[in-house]
Amino acid sequence: MKKLTIIFLLAALAAGKIYAQQRVVISPEYPERGQTVTVTYDPTVPGAGIPATAAPVTLVFSYSNFYNLAWRMNMQRTGNKWTTSFVLADYTTFATFYLESGEATDKPAKDRHYEVAVYKNKVPVKDLALYKAYSLSAQMGKSPLLADKQAALYKEELKRYPDNYEAKLRLLTYEMNKATTTKEKERFRAEAHQVIADKFNSAPTTPGNMNKVTMGYLIIGENTRLDSIRRVVMERYPESGLGRDIMTGVVAKGKDTARQITFFENELKKETPENRESFMEMHEVLFRYYAVKKDSSKALYHARFMTTEKENPYKVITWQQVAQTLLDNTLALDTARSYAQRALDSVRSYPVGVIRHFPETGYIYPYADDSTRNAVYNKASRHLASLLGLIDLKQGLLAAADKHMEQAVDYYADKETLDNAEAYYQQTNNTAKLNQLQEFRKKILIEKVKKQRINRPAPLLNTFVDMKGQPVSAASLKGKIILIDFWATWCVPCMQEMPYLQRLYEQYKQHPDVVFMIANSGARNTLADAQGWSGNKKYTFPVYYNTDPAIGDKFKFNIIPASYLINKEGNIIFSNIGFEGPEVEEKLKQQLEILLHD
Numbered sequence: 001m002k003k004l005t006i007i008f009l010l011a012a013l014a015a016g017k018i019y020a021q022q023r024v025v026i027s028p029e030y031p032e033r034g035q036t037v038t039v040t041y042d043p044t045v046p047g048a049g050i051p052a053t054a055a056p057v058t059l060v061f062s063y064s065n066f067y068n069l070a071w072r073m074n075m076q077r078t079g080n081k082w083t084t085s086f087v088l089a090d091y092t093t094f095a096t097f098y099l100e101s102g103e104a105t106d107k108p109a110k111d112r113h114y115e116v117a118v119y120k121n122k123v124p125v126k127d128l129a130l131y132k133a134y135s136l137s138a139q140m141g142k143s144p145l146l147a148d149k150q151a152a153l154y155k156e157e158l159k160r161y162p163d164n165y166e167a168k169l170r171l172l173t174y175e176m177n178k179a180t181t182t183k184e185k186e187r188f189r190a191e192a193h194q195v196i197a198d199k200f201n202s203a204p205t206t207p208g209n210m211n212k213v214t215m216g217y218l219i220i221g222e223n224t225r226l227d228s229i230r231r232v233v234m235e236r237y238p239e240s241g242l243g244r245d246i247m248t249g250v251v252a253k254g255k256d257t258a259r260q261i262t263f264f265e266n267e268l269k270k271e272t273p274e275n276r277e278s279f280m281e282m283h284e285v286l287f288r289y290y291a292v293k294k295d296s297s298k299a300l301y302h303a304r305f306m307t308t309e310k311e312n313p314y315k316v317i318t319w320q321q322v323a324q325t326l327l328d329n330t331l332a333l334d335t336a337r338s339y340a341q342r343a344l345d346s347v348r349s350y351p352v353g354v355i356r357h358f359p360e361t362g363y364i365y366p367y368a369d370d371s372t373r374n375a376v377y378n379k380a381s382r383h384l385a386s387l388l389g390l391i392d393l394k395q396g397l398l399a400a401a402d403k404h405m406e407q408a409v410d411y412y413a414d415k416e417t418l419d420n421a422e423a424y425y426q427q428t429n430n431t432a433k434l435n436q437l438q439e440f441r442k443k444i445l446i447e448k449v450k451k452q453r454i455n456r457p458a459p460l461l462n463t464f465v466d467m468k469g470q471p472v473s474a475a476s477l478k479g480k481i482i483l484i485d486f487w488a489t490w491c492v493p494c495m496q497e498m499p500y501l502q503r504l505y506e507q508y509k510q511h512p513d514v515v516f517m518i519a520n521s522g523a524r525n526t527l528a529d530a531q532g533w534s535g536n537k538k539y540t541f542p543v544y545y546n547t548d549p550a551i552g553d554k555f556k557f558n559i560i561p562a563s564y565l566i567n568k569e570g571n572i573i574f575s576n577i578g579f580e581g582p583e584v585e586e587k588l589k590q591q592l593e594i595l596l597h598d
Contacts (some may be wrong), residue, residue: 006381023048025040031116035122036087037085037086037116038084041083055101055482056077059074061073067366075101082587083304093118094117094135096113096115123160130154150174151174158171165216166219170190172219176189215429218368233246261289268286283300283302287299287322313363317343319343320340322336323340327391328392340387341388347384382413382417386405386424388400389402401424408421418437449590461482463476464560467536469545481566481591485497487560488525489530489533505541518542520545520561521551559577562576563588565591573591574594
């Protein structure tokens with residue numbers, strides 16, 4: 001009977017797999033780079049997680065190195081089926097996805113997602129099994145089986161591609177973690193060191209190879225080795241491009257400015273058209289130095305070397321930085337204007353971001369839809385307009401300055417741009433414009449806050465104690481709007497945020513519907529740490545200590561400070577991760593006001 005039950009279960013699992021394959025069809029069966037892949041979904045097949053009447057259906061990548069594609073792709077309906085198509089770029093390897101329609105999702109199994117694997121002549125391309133191993137954490141979460149399944153895939157990758165450096169190190173790290181004796185651990189660590197040493201010695205002065213070497217030390221958990229391996233390159237190969245880059249960074253950190261300048265000026269005597277790119281950072285350091293010294297001829301000489309004719313997505317940023325430095329030092333303002341205008345004229349021809357650079361394929365850019373692209377370009381152009389306005393002001397061209405500032409202050413303006421406008425109107429004593437700007441800032445913030453609204457159940461707040469160690473009363477929180485902020489005594493941004501939380505608390509401490517919970521997150525802190533915190537004498541908001549080490553997973557944060565606004569029904573409506581500067585006070589205030597008026 002037991003044997004029959006097992007056979008039945010296996011048959012059911014096999015049938016489920018077949019149905020999943022019938023629900024989602026990926027063609028061609030062995031897709032190659034450069035080909036168009038079509039995903040077809042049939043919700044009428046048994047076991048479908050999305051009703052046949054549901055619309056729309058979205059393909060959601062849960063793991064992907066298909067960087068040129070959106071993470072969410074809308075599918076098109078044809079009869080009972082839904083389809084979407086995309087082209088595989090020349091660097092693509094592997095992706096996983098699931099399908100979504102409203103709250104409904106379709107996956108082949110609870111801990112599995114659909115896959116798009118890339119082949120060459122029906123053979124998986126290099127790194128496919130490695131990336132598949134990486135994808136498992138998105139599918140399986142923190143399953144105790146995760147590490148073993150990943151290790152099996154590392155072995156599969158090495159069986160097909162024995163020279164896969166990253167797979168070797170991942171497997172050795174797995175073996176180190178599984179080892180039960182110190183001797184075993186050290187044996188696997190020694191093997192890992194040898195793998196990394198071989199990689200280093202294969203091309204010690206190639207930047208791409210150095211990236212893999214430093215990544216190797218990160219994989220095996222030896223972060224402290226990164227500086228030492230760079231120092232080896234600097235000392236053994238000082239005349240190489242990589243050695244010179246590392247040496248420039250080390251010297252630039254020194255406090256003896258005169259020594260730095262003498263060193264860089266002497267090094268630049270070795271510059272030739274062939275090795276010029278490796279001297280770029282030296283020119284940048286000297287440009288800033290001579291700008292501060294008000295030596296326009298030397299500053300502008302070095303500025304000319306700060307961009308290259310090669311493909312470089314950072315040119316516009318460099319031109320903007322040169323213009324800003326000249327403006328800050330009231331130096332060569334006509335040239336500053338030229339650089340700013342050049343950046344403004346070119347801003348639409350540059351990408352909205354960079355994923356990374358591969359020697360084989362060049363720069364890889366992220367997917368950006370037209371709306372995102374336009375928003376990024378508009379933001380950059382507004383900032384450059386404000387920069388031009390400040391240059392106009394320094395040159396006494398007030399009419400041109402006014403015009404540039406009018407162009408700068410609109411919906412797309414970022415904080416830095418609005419700060420430029422505020423500085424301009426302060427210097428020109430334009431009180432009316434300053435008042436308008438303040439209202440405009442508030443309007444933009446309110447619109448931004450409204451778009452950030454979410455709605456998900458908050459975790460139970462039953463793991464918090466006050467500074468006397470007494471549990472927080474559930475009754476005291478029921479039916480209240482709760483502002484909870486997670487922090488730790490060692491967190492510098494958290495400490496920077498505290499004065500703004502105090503000012504906000506002063507405004508709402510008498511409100512009967514609002515509760516503040518400034519909660520020590522417990523990460524590397526104890527109740528005694530929270531009790532001994534110096535802020536307890538400085539601030540009057542209520543401080544609590546969290547006793548649950550998994551609170552970050554429950555609230556979904558891994559960076560602090562992290563604040564959440566919970567409505568009277570117990571749902572998280574707003575979340576804020578990280579310290580955002582002085583804006584945090586007004587932002588939290590607007591979030592509170594929205595909940596108070598719901």
